[in-house]
Amino acid sequence: MIRDEAAGVRDGGVPKTPDRLRRRASRLLSQLATRSDRLITEGLARADARQWHYAVLASLEEYGPGSQAELSRRSGIYRSDMVGVLNELAERDLVERAPDPDDRRRNIITISTRGRRRLRRLDQVLDDLHDELLAPLSPAERDQLVGLLTRLLDHHARTS
Known part of the structure; x- marks a missing residue:
């Protein structure tokens, strides 16, 4: 059986993840963080950076x-x-x-x-990696996502 993690389905179109899990923001954030970290780590490594x-x-x-x-x-x-x-x-x-x-x-x-100079180059590398990570979102949606994530992080930083 072949799994398609990104789509959340198994072959035959049967969901592999229960809908109640796919609706949990904590789970979605965790999975996206894992994918994002891997993408950024590997992309920066190709540029000989961390x-x-x-x-x-x-x-x-x-x-x-x-x-x-x-x-x-x-x-x-x-x-x-x-x-x-x-x-x-x-x-x-x-x-x-x-x-x-x-x-x-x-x-x-x-x-x-x-x-x-190296920082400017790494900015370009990260811009490209973020374009890949956020590919399905429009520029306005990307800005909105960053704004919402920043608001959440700032809130939890103040209450920790």
Whole structure:
């Protein structure tokens, strides 16, 4: 028997998932998150990047230089993982580390010129991947979906 996960049917047109499950927002969000994560992870890997690389570069571009702790808070990357991410980015000359003049025990991380170019390239890669992920939706529907998801996430971030 061949399954078509995306359509939610088995061969012969018989639904493989009960309708009451297909109507549950939590289940739909979970399944879409899994597919989205796989698509983005594989797409960025083809561009020799990881999601955390993008998160750090985007944070530095938008908010400016910061300490490792600040970058961890901004990006949601655990502090213990941030060192490895920054090592990878520094090895590629995408970020620069310099001692903090106010506290020599701490480094300040800055995006490099090469890092800015890389971020623009990754923006293009992600735009293409999101086009693939959201293909059945019109531009207005995509904007609406992002708005609704943002509202939900902001709500739950405030109440957690």
